[in-house]
Amino acid sequence: xxxxxxxxxxxxxxxxxxxxxxxxxxxxxxxxxxxxxxxxxxxxxxxxxxxxxxxxxxxxxxxxxxxxxxxxxxxxxxxxxxxxxxxxxxxxxxxxxxxxxxxxxxxxxxxxxxxxxxxxxxxxxxxxxxxxxxxxxxxxxxxxxxxxxxxxxxxxxxxxxxxxxxxxxxxxxxxxxxxxxxxxxxxxxxxxxxxxxxxxxxxxxxxxxxxxxxxxxxxxxxxxxxxxxxxx
Amino acid sequence: xxxxxxxxxxxxxxxxxxxxxxxxxxxxxxxxxxxxxxxxxxxxxxxxxxxxxxxxxxxxxxxxxxxxxxxxxxxxxxxxxxxxxxxxxxxxxxxxxxxxxxxxxxxxxxxxxxxxxxxxxxxxxxxxxxxxxxxxxxxxxxxxxxxxxxxxxxxxxxxxxxxxxxxxxxxxxxxxxxxxxxxxxxxxxxxxxxxxxxxxxxxxxxxxxxxxxxxxxxxxxxxxxxxxxxxxxxxxxxxxxxxxxxxxxxxxxxxxxxxxxxxxxxxxxxxxxxxxxxxxxxxxxxxxxxxxxxxxxxxxxxxxxxxxxxxxxxxxxxxxxxxxxxxxxxxxxxxxxxxxxxxxxxxxxxxxxxxxxxxxxxxxxxxxxxxxxxxxxxxxxxxxxxxxxxxxxxxxxxxxxxxxxxxxxxxxxxxxxxxxxxxxxxxxxxxxxxxxxxxxxx
Numbered sequence: 213x214x215x216x217x218x219x220x221x222x223x224x225x226x227x228x229x230x231x232x233x234x235x236x237x238x239x240x241x242x243x244x245x246x247x248x249x250x251x252x253x254x255x256x257x258x259x260x261x262x263x264x265x266x267x268x269x270x271x272x273x274x275x276x277x278x279x280x281x282x283x284x285x286x287x288x289x290x291x292x293x294x295x296x297x298x299x300x301x302x303x304x305x306x307x308x309x310x311x312x313x314x315x316x317x318x319x320x321x322x323x324x325x326x327x328x329x330x331x332x333x334x335x336x337x338x339x340x341x342x343x344x345x346x347x348x349x350x351x352x353x354x355x356x357x358x359x360x361x362x363x364x365x366x367x368x369x370x371x372x373x374x375x376x377x378x379x380x381x382x383x384x385x386x387x388x389x390x391x392x393x394x395x396x397x398x399x400x401x402x403x404x405x406x407x408x409x410x411x412x413x414x415x416x417x418x419x420x421x422x423x424x425x426x427x428x429x430x431x432x433x434x435x436x437x438x439x440x441x442x443x444x
Numbered sequence: 445x446x447x448x449x450x451x452x453x454x455x456x457x458x459x460x461x462x463x464x465x466x467x468x469x470x471x472x473x474x475x476x477x478x479x480x481x482x483x484x485x486x487x488x489x490x491x492x493x494x495x496x497x498x499x500x501x502x503x504x505x506x507x508x509x510x511x512x513x514x515x516x517x518x519x520x521x522x523x524x525x526x527x528x529x530x531x532x533x534x535x536x537x538x539x540x541x542x543x544x545x546x547x548x549x550x551x552x553x554x555x556x557x558x559x560x561x562x563x564x565x566x567x568x569x570x571x572x573x574x575x576x577x578x579x580x581x582x583x584x585x586x587x588x589x590x591x592x593x594x595x596x597x598x599x600x601x602x603x604x605x606x607x608x609x610x611x612x613x614x615x616x617x618x619x620x621x622x623x624x625x626x627x628x629x630x631x632x633x634x635x636x637x638x639x640x641x642x643x644x645x646x647x648x649x650x651x652x653x654x655x656x657x658x659x660x661x662x663x664x665x666x667x668x669x670x671x672x673x674x675x676x677x678x679x680x681x682x683x684x685x686x687x688x689x690x691x692x693x694x695x696x697x698x699x700x701x702x703x704x705x706x707x708x709x710x711x712x713x714x715x716x717x718x719x720x721x722x723x724x725x726x727x728x729x730x731x732x733x734x735x736x737x738x739x740x741x742x743x744x745x746x747x748x749x750x751x752x753x754x755x756x757x758x759x760x761x762x763x764x765x766x767x768x769x770x771x772x773x774x775x776x777x778x779x780x781x782x783x784x785x786x787x788x789x790x791x792x793x794x795x796x797x798x799x800x801x802x803x804x805x806x807x808x809x810x811x812x813x814x815x816x817x818x819x820x821x822x823x824x825x826x827x828x829x830x831x832x833x834x835x836x837x838x839x840x841x842x843x844x845x846x847x848x849x850x851x852x853x854x855x856x857x858x859x860x861x862x863x864x865x866x867x868x869x870x871x872x873x874x875x876x877x878x879x880x881x882x883x884x885x886x
Contacts, residue, residue: 229675244690247692248622271560
């Protein structure tokens with residue numbers, strides 16, 4: 213090979229790749245508004261992005277899988293934790309993670325900032341990003357309780373605890389995230405109180421830090437309560 | 445040292461080395477956070493996020509100072525002329541280090557742009573741009589007034605300009621997060637798999653040329669082929685970061701195919717380095733430089749090439765993206781490709797800067813193996829943790845903290861290897877800064 217050939221390998225290699233890349237970048241700009249629901253990208257969402265950046269959230273958490281790996285991915289957190297969940301954690305991380313072995317800093321955000329942040333996270337959770345991350349994938353989570361039950365012959369109640377995110381804060385026989393065990397709940401409360409507690413925790417215990425769970429159907433609530441009662 | 449102004453490099457290298465030590469110390473603190481419960485009060489005052497901003501910004505700063513010092517060392521020899529303005533080079537160093545210190549202190553007080561690796565606030569970005577312009581002006585004027593062009597200096601200048609231009613894409617505020625990350629990768633990816641590879645290729649070619657005495661024409665021919673392949677695979681290979689950020693689906697194909705080819709130029713670099721070393725025509729004065737050159741090529745391949753390709757295909761990346769697998773790859777890739785590259789040029793240049801012909805290699809060898817082996821250990825521990833995380837959190841869906849619990853042990857092992865690594869780094873810095881002539885000479 214001559215130096216001239218080598219030179220042309222360099223020129224053509226670089227130019228072809230760069231042209232392809234620039235062409236696809238232009239096309240990305242053409243498509244991105246539809247993929248990211250840019251019509252819903254309100255001033256509040258933008259304000260939320262600024263809050264996200266102001267408190268450097270992204271150096272502990274990932275967003276779209278980018279950033280720090282020290283804390284959970286926030287792409288679909290809105291679906292996982294809901295508005296109340298996010299508000300509680302951001303406002304009082306020292307309570308939310310009191311029993312966790314990993315802490316989140318208390319950054320004293322104003323209520324307005326938290327509202328914008330939630331709007332931002334809601335918007336992010338709805339963009340069309342190829343159903344990532346897998347642990348929060350709608351496609352995989354849909355029917356996963358039934359699949360788990362059918363496939364492994366496990367209890368539907370336990371599968372619901374997993375599926376509805378209860379185990380993001382609670383723990384059942386060593387499964388789940390934080391050290392707030394559910395085993396004792398069935399012993400401590402009767403079925404009606406348990407239902408009330410899940411629906412609106414503060415109505416039973418006014419110091420409860422758990423956000424109200426109003427996304428459960430009556431049948432699901434029934435199954436969970438029966439499960440907690442039956443296992444004692 | 446043939447030209448007086450090459451002495452500028454010494455100041456750049458010294459600062460870079462000290463920042464490297466600081467980077468590793470902060471890195472240890474980060475690893476510690478993964479298996480030990482840091483109390484709420486400490487977390488409130490000095491969160492993990494601030495420490496991470498330190499770790500990554502120190503990395504960028506020390507490596508860029510190393511590259512710049514390397515350029516100030518290489519360009520006079522290539523152009524056969526002194527650097528255009530020595531004074532400007534020192535002013536530039538003071539400006540950049542001052543900006544770096546201001547940025548780090550700022551992070552402690554929450555002064556941040558809040559985007560990973562690009563945390564430096566916009567005001568300080570302007571200082572960085574001014575520093576970069578001073579640098580490019582100085583290097584460019586040296587080359588222009590010398591009127592002597594070589595492929596090595598062209599590649600070096602091309603890489604440095606490319607680097608500076610890409611930095612600009614990281615400065616604006618983007619409303620849309622997807623577009624934000626799209627251009628974030630123009631800085632990060634097109635640096636490490638574009639501009640920095642050009643700089644690496646140029647520095648490696650220069651060192652090999654000087655050490656081995658292989659004909660310039662041959663070195664430059666392979667240099668062209670390497671940078672051609674680096675840019676061919678690297679530019680469109682940016683697509684492997686666009687899988688899950690709401691860009692069009694075809695990026696899965698583009699990213700997958702181009703990044704599958706990314707190891708090719710690195711393999712070529714390893715073969716070519718080995719070939720030049722084998723066919724050397726000059727007497728070897730310091731074996732250690734070869735150890736660093738070959739070590740750099742091999743670990744570049746292992747970290748950037750092999751560990752890159754194992755999780756770059758979309759089907760795998762779906763589960764490993766943004767996990768400790770990325771961390772494992774990142775550490776060996778940066779160490780192999782860019783830390784060892786910097787150390788190669790440091791070990792090549794320092795003896796000349798101090799007027800030592802043959803130096804005592806014992807400590808240098810010990811620290812090379814200490815750093816390289818412990819970094820392999822760190823990589824392995826992060827890798828195991830990453831596989832556990834991908835499986836427990838992503839495949840099984842058992843929750844983030846459940847996975848973190850299973851990973852604790854491996855993060856502690858990474859920390860232990862990190863301590864060994866720190867010792868290696870400190871010995872290396874000592875060895876370079878207080879280098880002594882070999883005994884027979886003294």
